[in-house]
Amino acid sequence: MSADLLLAVDGLEKRFGALKATDGLDLEVRTGEIHALIGPNGAGKSTLMKQLSGEMKPDAGRILFRGADITYATAPRRARLGIARSYQITSIFPDYTVLENVATAVQMRMTGGAGILRRAKGDADIEEPALKLIERVGLSGAHDRLASALAHGQQRQLECAMALALEPSLLLLDEPMAGMGPQESAIMVELLRGLRGQVTTLLVEHDMDAVFSLADRITVLVYGKAIATGSPDEIRNNPAVREAYLGEEADAS
Numbered sequence: 531m532s533a534d535l536l537l538a539v540d541g542l543e544k545r546f547g548a549l550k551a552t553d554g555l556d557l558e559v560r561t562g563e564i565h566a567l568i569g570p571n572g573a574g575k576s577t578l579m580k581q582l583s584g585e586m587k588p589d590a591g592r593i594l595f596r597g598a599d600i601t602y603a604t605a606p607r608r609a610r611l612g613i614a615r616s617y618q619i620t621s622i623f624p625d626y627t628v629l630e631n632v633a634t635a636v637q638m639r640m641t642g643g644a645g646i647l648r649r650a651k652g653d654a655d656i657e658e659p660a661l662k663l664i665e666r667v668g669l670s671g672a673h674d675r676l677a678s679a680l681a682h683g684q685q686r687q688l689e690c691a692m693a694l695a696l697e698p699s700l701l702l703l704d705e706p707m708a709g710m711g712p713q714e715s716a717i718m719v720e721l722l723r724g725l726r727g728q729v730t731t732l733l734v735e736h737d738m739d740a741v742f743s744l745a746d747r748i749t750v751l752v753y754g755k756a757i758a759t760g761s762p763d764e765i766r767n768n769p770a771v772r773e774a775y776l777g778e779e780a781d782a783s
């Protein structure tokens with residue numbers, strides 16, 4: 531396994547009855563990259579993400595993280611190894627402020643998950659990094675607002691701050707722009723762009739403008755198989771991809 535390989539998926543399979551939602555899938559994610567997963571509806575993107583986070587067990591194949599086999603590791607174990615799935619692992623507490631939410635996530639990392647029910651308040655060791663994260667995701671002015679009072683896009687920014695508080699080695703982001711308007715999407719794109727080279731990110735996203743402007747590499751899934759992996763330009767110009775996916779979109783527009 532080469533040194534810059536963080537995650538390797540090898541011949542992964544997941545069946546639902548007769549349907550193979552993941553069908554002999556191979557995928558490699560390199561350290562530091564933003565790797566996007568795209569594909570038509572039902573291609574198996576969410577099913578793959580669930581198998582990577584540990585919410586769903588594969589039927590066959592292997593998942594290697596830093597060379598170690600985690601195919602059947604539990605979700606908490608993967609979280610401890612540094613795999614964070616944005617809003618599965620870090621759900622927002624609606625009646626906490628932005629700062630309290632992020633401080634709780636910082637505290638969770640510091641204590642390894644213990645003591646998360648105690649509100650993290652007034653502790654500079656926790657609040658300082660929390661405030662830095664809040665600034666990093668673009669929520670500076672909103673630190674004392676209740677999470678429930680935030681706009682949808684701001685709640686997604688908050689989720690990102692909480693996922694980053696865990697200092698993950700691999701961030702799994704499932705449709706971070708879903709339900710966002712153009713302005714909110716642009717903020718999220720900038721936020722994710724700022725993570726390039728710092729946090730390895732596997733991104734499932736339907737917003738093709740965002741994907742093609744952000745991703746270092748893109749893998750295209752069709753019927754549970756990876757039909758191509760490459761740079762945005764390589765994917766844009768790949769005839770099989772155009773036929774299977776992008777061409778379909780172009781026809782529809």
Ligand SMILES: Nc1ncnc2c1ncn2[C@@H]1O[C@H](COP(=O)(O)OP(=O)(O)OP(=O)(O)O)[C@@H](O)[C@H]1O
Pocket residue numbers: 546549551569570571572573574575576577578
């Ligand atoms: N729990 C389940 N039981 C049965 N079939 C399922 C289950 N989850 C997913 N599927 C099926 O597996 C296939 C892949 O679904 P999945 O949600 O992973 O696709 P996707 O690429 O994420 O789609 P979308 O872009 O619409 O979110 C689909 O045919 C779906 O109907």
